Amino acid sequence: MPPPRIPIATYRLQFNGGFTFADATAIVPYLHDLGITHCYASSLLTAMPGSTHGYDIIDPTALNPEIGTEAEFRRFVDALHERDMGVVLDVVPNHMGIGKALNRWWRDVLENGPSSRYAEAFDIDWHPIKRELDDKVLLPILADQYGAVLEDQEIAVVYEDGQFLLRYGEHELPVAPKSWIRILSHRLDTLVGTEEDAAQADVMELQSILTAIRNLPGREERDPERIAERYREKEIIKKRLAALMEGSGKIRDLVLENVRRFNGERGRSESFDLLDALLNEQAYRLASWKVASEEINYRRFFDINDLAAVRMENPDVFRESHQLVFQLIREGAVNGLRIDHVDGLYDPGRYLGQLQAWAERELERAGEERPLFLVVEKILGRDEALPETWPVHGTTGYDFIHVVNNLFVQSANERAFTELYHRVIGREESYADLVYASKRLIMRVSMSSEINVLGHQLNVISERDRRSRDFTLNSLTHAIREIIACFPVYRTYATDGPEPVADRDRAYIHMAVARAKRRNPALSGQVFDFIRAILLKQSDARTPRDREEQIRFVMKFQQTTSPVTAKGIEDTVFYRYNRLVSLNEVGGEPEQFGLSVDEFHKRMRERQARWPHALSASTTHDTKRSEDVRARLAVLSEMPQEWKAHVARWRRLNRKHRGDAEGERQPDRNDEYLFYQTLVGAWPLHAMGEEAYRTFCERIQRYMEKAIHEAKVHTSWVNPSHGYDAAMREFVRAVLDRSASQAFFDDFLPFQERIAHYGLFTGLSQLLLKVTAPGIPDFYQGTELWDLSLVDPDNRRPVEYGVRTALAGELAPLLSDAAPGRSEEVRALAQHPRDGRLKWYVAAAGLHYRRRRAALFQQGEYLPLESGGSRKQHVCAFARVLDDQAVVTVVPRLLATLTADVKNPPVGAGLWEDSWVAVPPWPTLGSYRHVLTGDILTVESVSGRRVLPLARVFQDCPLALLERIS
Template identity: 60%
Template sequence: MTFTPPFTEKTHLLPLSTYRLQLNSSFGFSDARRVLPALHTLGITDCYVSSYLKAVQGSLHGYDIVDPAALNPELGTEEEYRSFIEALRSHGMGQILDVVANHMGIGKSCNPWWMDLLENGPSSHYSSFFDIDWRPVKPELENKVLLPILGDLYGTVLENREIKLVYEEGGFFVTYYDHTLPIAPRSSVQILSHRLESLLGEERGADPHFQELQSIITALSYLPSRSEQEAQRVIERYREKEVIKKRIAVLVKESPAVAAFLEENLRQFNGTRGDPKSFDLLDRLLADQAYRLAYWRVAAEEINYRRFFDINELAAIRMENPIVFDKVHALIFRLLQEGAVTGLRIDHVDGLYDPGDYLRKLQEWARANLPSSESRERPLYLVVEKILNPGESLPEEWPVEGTTGYDFLNLVNGLFVDRDNERSFDYFYGRFTGGRISFEDLVYEKKKLMMEVSMASEINVLGHQLNLLSEKNRRSRDFTLNSLTHAIREIIACFPVYRTYVTDPEQTADRDRAYLNLAVARAKRRNPAVTELVFDFVRDLLLMKYPADCSEEDRQAHRRFVMKFQQTTSPVMAKGMEDTAFYIYHRLISLNEVGGHPGQFGIDTKTFHQWMRERQARQPHALSATATHDTKRGEDVRARINSLSEIPRAWQRAVTSWSGWNQSKKQFIEGKPAPDPNDEYLLYQTLLGAWPFETDPTADDGTFRRRIQSYMIKAIREAKVHTSWINPNRTYEEAVEAFIQALLERTGSNRFLELFLPFQERIAQYGVSNALSQLVIKIAAPGVPDFYQGTELWDFNLVDPDNRRPVDHRRRAALLEALSQAETGGRDILIQDLVKNRADGRIKLFVTRTGLQFRKANAALFQEGDYLPLQGYGEKRKHSIAFARRANGEEVIAVVPRLVARLLREAPALPIGKAVWEETGLVLSPGSERYGYQNIFTGEILHPTLSEGRPLLPLAQIFSTFPVALLKRIKTKEKRDFINSHPEP
C-alpha cells in the first residue's frame, strides 16, 4: 500500500492524552474520522487505535491479523483511511497504533502464509515464520502441524461426511465448515490416478487428454518433497507445482471426459455415510498432508505450534527472525515514515522470544528513518502491554516510555480501598462462602491446573527438552523425565512474576536472578518429598550456567530451552491468575483487575506518592489507564465497589439479608445450591457496580438482565469450578440465569429489590466521588492520561464483550456542545446543575474536558513538572489526597477526596461544604501565601492563610461547591482567570 501524494511530514511529539478507539466492521475509518472534532474539544491529543491491519473476516478486535501488509478492508477503503489521517492532522492530533507482534490469525483459512505452510510443510517459504516444532515429542507428527479444528473425534467427523474433498482451479482442497485446507500437489496423485488404470483399459489410452493426465501424474511424482530444504530444490518445487496446477485447470476445462472422471473420483473419495470402508481413500489422502486434523480437545496435550495463550486460532510467529520482523512491520514503518502513525503500543510483549531485542530494533529503525530522530534518546514513542506484579518494574534497558497503564490503574484503585477493614472482609467472606481462601495458594493451584488442561503440550515439550539436556552430563543424567517435568511445572506454578528476560549468562539482571531463586525456593517448600537436586539443576539451567565442558551445540540447545521456558511462564500466569483465580476469589472484586493483586487490600497515600515520584523520574510518558478493552470491569464499577471496603458492617448486614430472602429463588443440583455462595457473592457486588443511573433496568426490555446473565455465565465458566468453556454444565448455568431473572423480576412483590435499591443508591453516590477523584488524579499525575472509548461518561461496563459494545459518540458530542453553551449562562449555575444532576454523567464529562484542556494549555507543567506530595491537617485529613506539579515557576495542585463512605456516613451526597470537612485542610509549600489559587473547575480564587508559619488552605473552601479540584497558582494582584483566558476551541 502506498499513499500518493505522501502525507506531510509531522514532527514527532509526545502525547499529552490518548483516547482508545476499537475499530471493527461496525466502526471503521470513516466513523473514527467523525468523532475527532469531539475528541479534540475534549482535550485529547492522540488517538490510540486498535490494530487495523487485515484480520480474519468478521474480526471484532483486530488481533487476528492475516496480512500485515494490508489495511483491513472491513474497516474501509484506503481513501477513507487517508481522510481519517488528514482529519487527525487538521486537529493537530497524533495516532498511536496497536501492534500485534507475537501472533497471527489462522482461522477460516484466511492467512496466506499459513495456507502456504499447510500445503508445503517444512519446505514452505513460511515454515520458519511460525513457531512450530517440526520434530515434536509425538513421532507421528514429525514434519506435520496438528490442526485441532474438529468438533468431534476425527473418525466420527470423517464418517459423517463433514470433511469433503473439492476441486478448484487446478488444485484440490478439503473443506470443513468455514475451513478450506490445501491438498499437497504431490499427494494429489492419489486422486488423479484412482481408477485410471481400469479406465485406460477401456480404449482411453490413445486419448490425448488422458495422455496429458498421465504426464501430469508423472510430473507430480517428480516434485521435490515437502521436507526438502535445499534452496534450489525448494524453488523448483514452487515453480513446478504452479505449472502443474495450470495444466490441470486447462485439461479439466478442455476435456469433459477428464472432468467427469475427476468428479466421480471426488465422489468416491468423499465416501458414503454408513459405509466406514468407503472413507479409506480420503483417510489415506489426509494422512499424506503436512497437517493432521484433530479433535479440538486434543490441542492441550499434542499441539505443536505455539499459540497466543491457549487460543488455537492464534499462531505465534518468530519475531526474532529478521525476515519476519521486516515483513510484519513493512506497512507500519511506512505509516510511521509518512507521519500517519506517531507512536506504537506493543501488544503482549512478554510473548516475544527476546522483548528487549525487539524493542531495540524498533528504535534503531526509527533512529535511521524518522525525521528529527536525533533529537531524542528514544525517537519512537513506544509503550508496551506488560503486567507488573507488586514491587516489579520494567527492565531499565528497554527503550520504551513505559507500560500501557495497568500498574497505574491498580495503584490508583488501591487509594480508594480502606486498608483498615481487611480482616473484617476476610472474616465475612469466609463465613458467607463456607471456607477461607488464600489467594496465593489459589493462584498456585490454578496455574498448575492450566498446565495440566490447557497448556500440557507446552509443558511436555519443555520436559523433553530438559531431559535431553540432562542426558548431556553424567551429573544430571539420572534425573528422570517425570521428575524434570514435575520440577518445571512446580517452578512455573511458584513463579512470582509473569516472566524473566535472561538472554546471556554474563548479563543476567539481578531482578531475574532473584525471581528465579524465589520461584525455586517456593517450589522446594511445596515439594518436600522431591529431592532438591532436581530443582537446583533446573535453576542453574534457567540462569544459563553452562557446564565447563559444554559444546557450542549444547549451549544453543540450552539457550533454546531457557527462551522457550520464559515464553511459557507468562501465559500460564495470565490463564491461572487473571482468567481463573480472579473469577473464584471474590473478597472484594474491584481488586480483581488485570495487573492487580487481590491479596493486596488497598494502599496508603505514602506508597502512592513514592510511586508517583519514581514514575515522574523514570517514566513520565507512560500511559495512565483506568479502563481498557481488557479490564475485568469498568472504571466506575470499580469506583463503586471500592466503597464497600469502608462499610463492612453495613455490607455484611445487606448481603445476609439479601441472601436470606433469595434462598427460595435458588435451585438445588445434586443437593447443592445453584448458584453457590461464592458465585452469589460475586453477583451482588456486580449488581451494585453495574446498576445504571438513568434508567430502571428492571423495567426495560431485559437488556440489563441479559448483560448480567451473560457476564455471570462467562465468570463461572472462567472459574472452572461448576462449569467451563471446555465442558459446559448447562444445568448449573441455567440455574444461575434463572436466579438472576428472579432477582430482577418486577411483577408482584420483590423484597430483594426493596432492600437492594436503597443500598445501591447509597453506594452509587460514593462511587461518583471515587470516580471523579480517580479521574482528576489521572489527568494531573505523572504519565499520559488514557481514556477508553466512551468513558468520558459513566462507565458501568463489565468484561468483554460487554465493554466492546457500540459507543454513542453522537450523544457525547452533543453533550460537549451543550456544556459549552451552558457555560455562557455562568459557571456557578452550571456547577450547581452538574452536581445536582450528576447521575446523567455530564459532571464526569465536564471534569474530563476542563482538565484535559487545562493540561494542553500547560503541557510543560504536566510533562516535565516535579511531583510534590502535600500533607493535610485536621481530623479528616485521611479522607483526601493532594499533590502539586511544579515547573518553571508554575504550579498546579490536585486535591481530591477519598474514602468518602466513612466521611459521609449514610448521607447519599457528595463530599462538599463545611459540614463535611470541618477544620481539615492542606499544608502548602512555604511562600504559597503570596499567591492565589484558582480552581479551574469552578473559577473560584482561594487565598492561603498563615498559621504558625505554615500556609494553609481549608478543604471546606476547596470543596465548597464541587467535589474535586485542580488549583492553578496565580499572582494575587493579577487575579488571572483561567476559564476566561482559555475559551473553548
C-alpha cells in the same frame, strides 16, 4: 503542524466492521473538543472477517478492508492532522490469526510443511514428542473424534480451479500437490487405450501432469533452489490441470467421480479409506479440538488454537510483518506504537531495540530525529519494575489502575472483609494457594503440551551429563510445573547471548525454586537445583551444542511462564477469589487491600522519575470492570458490617431460587457472592423501562456465564456443565424478576443507591488523578461519561457519540478561558452528577488545561502535599511544579465514612470543617485559581504552613484543580 512528539492525552478506539475509519473521522472534532491529542487505535491490519477486536491478524501487510479503504484511512489521518492530533497504533507482534486457513502464511505452511517459505514464521515444533507428527502440524479443529467426523462425511475433498481442497465446516484447507496423484491416477487405467485419438491425447496430458507432480521436490527439501522449483512448478501444474479439466469432458468426469468416491459413503466404513490415506499425506493432521492441550505442536497465544505464535526473532518475519507499520510511521500517519503482549516474545528487549532502531531510521528518512513513542502492554507483579533497559516510554497503564484503585479502598477493614468472605463461602482460602492451584490447573488442562515439551527438552539436557542423567522425565516435568506454579512474576528476561542473568531475574528464579521446594518436600531438591542452574545460565555446558540446548530451554521456559500466569490468575483466580472484586483487575494484586496516601505519593514520585510518559489508564478493552464499577465497589470496603448484613439478608431471601443437584448447591456460595457485588457495581444510574431492564438482565446473565466458565470450578468452556450453567441462568433470572423479588429489591435498591452516590464522586476523584498525575491520561472509548460495563464483550458495545457531541456543545462555554466565574454552573452540575455532565466537564477542563500546560505535566516535579484537620484522612493532594508554574490537585476519598448525606455532593464548610491542604512553598502567600470553577482562592498561613482551607477548596465543586496565579 505535526502532533506533539509525546501524546498529551490518548483516546482508545476499537476499530471493527461496526466502527470504521469513516466513523472515526466523524468524531475527530469531538475528541479535539474533549482535549485529546492522539487516537490510540486498536490494530488496523487485516484481521479475520468479522473480528471485533483486530488481534487475529491474517495479513500484516494491508489495512483491514472491513474498517475501510486506504483513502478513508487517509481522510481520518488528515482530519487529525488538521487539529494537531495523531495516532498511536496497537501492534500485535506475538501472534497471527489462523482460523479457517484464511491467513496466506499459515495456508502456505499447511500445504508445504517445513519447506514452506513461512515455516520459520510460526513457532512450530516439526519434530515433536508424538512421532506421528513429524513434519506435520496438528490442527485441532474437529468437533468430534477424527474417525467419527470422517465417516460422518463432514470432511470432503473438492476440486476448484486447477487444485484440490479439503472442506470441513467453515474451514478450507489446501491439499499438497504431491498427494493429488492419488486422486488423478485413481481408475485412470480404465481410460488408457480405450478411446479415440483426441481422448487419448487428453489421457496422455493427464499422465504428463502426473509425471510432473511426481517430480516435484518433496516437502522434506531444505535446499532453497529446490524449494523455489517446487513453488514454480506446482503453479504450472495447476494451470495445466485447470486447462485439461476445462477442455476434456472425459477427464473431468473421471476426476469428479474420483472425488465422489474419495468422499466415501455414509454407513460404509471402508469407503473412507481413500480419503483417510489422502489426509495422512498432508503436512497437517486433523484432530478433535479436545486434544489441543496435550498434543498441539505450535505455540499459541495463551490457549487459543486460532491464534498461532510467530517467531518475531526471525529478521525476515520482523521485516515483513512490520513493513506497513513502518511505512505509516515514515509518512507521519502513525506517531507512536503500543506493543501488545510483549511478554510473549522470544526476547522482548531485543525486539523493542530493533523496533526503535528501525523506526528511528524511518523517521530520519522523513527528516525527523527522535525516538518513536513506544509503550508496552506489560503486567507487573508486586514490586516489579519495568526493565529500564527497554527503549520504551512505559506501560499501557495497568500498574496505574492498580495504584489508583487501591487509594479508595479502606485498608483498615481488610480483616473484616476477609472474615466476611470466609464466612460467606464456608471455608478459609489463601490467595497464594489459590494462585498456585490455578496455575497448576492451567498447566494440566490447557497447556500440558507446552509443559511436556519443556520436560522433554530438559530430559535431553540431563542425559548429556552423568551427574544428571538419573533424573527421570517425570521428575523433571513435575519440577518444571512446580517452579512455574510458584513463579512470582509473569516472566524473566534472560537472553541467548553471553550476558549473565540480571539481578532482578536471578532473585525471581531463586524465589520460585525455593517456594517449589517448600511445596514439594518429597521430591529431590537436586532436581530443582539442576533446573535453577540452567535458568540462571550457570549450568556446565561441555560443548557448544549443550550450551545451545540449554539456552533454547531457558528461552522457551520464559515464553511459557507468562501465558500460564495470565491464564491462571487473570482468567481463573480473578473469577474465584471474590473477597472484593474491584481489586481483581488486570495488573492488580487482590491480596493488597488498599493503599495509604503516603504510599500513593511514593508510587507517583517513582513514576515521574522513571516513566513520566507511560499511559495512565483507568479502563481498557481488557479490564474486568470499568473504572466506574470499580469506584462503586471500592465504597463497600468502608462498610463491612453493613455489607455483611445485606449479603446475609439477600442470601436468605433468594434461597428459594437456588438449585441443588447431587448435593451440590447451584450456584455455589462464592458465585452468588460475586453476583451480588456485580449487581451493586453495574446497576444502571437511571430508572429502566421494560426493554432496558431486559437488556440489563441479559448482560448480567452473560457476565455470570462467563465468570463461572472462567473460574473452572463447576463448569468451563472446555467441559461445560449444562446443569450448573442452567442453574446460574435461572438464579439470575429469578432474582432479577421484579414481579417476584419485591422483598429483595426493597432491601437492595436503597443500599445500591447509597453506594452509587459515593461511587460517582469516587469516580470523579479517580478521573482527576488520571488527568493530572505523572503519565499520559488514557481514555477508553465512551468512558468520558459514566460507564458501568463489565468484562468483554460487555465493554465492546457501541458508543453513543451523538449524545457526547451534543453534551460537548452544551458545556463548551464553561471551557473558555474568557468565561467569568462559573461556580454556580459547576455547583449545579455537581447537584445532578448522574447525568454525566460533571464527569465530562472535569475530563475536558482538565485535559484542556493539560494541553495548555503540557511542559508542566510532562516535566514538572511531583510534590506530595500535606493535609490537616479532622478530615485529613479523606483527602489526597499533590502539586505539579515547573519553574514558577504550579498546579495543585485535591480529591476526596473514602466518602462513605466522611458523610452520611447521599442527597448532596461532598462540598461546603459544614462537611470539611477545619481541614486544610498545604500548597507548595513560595516566598509570598499568593493565590490560586480554581480551574473548574474560576474562583480565586487566597493562601492562608496556619502554624507556619501555607494552606488552603478545604471548605473553600470544595466550596462548590467536589474536587479541585488549582492553578497558582501569584
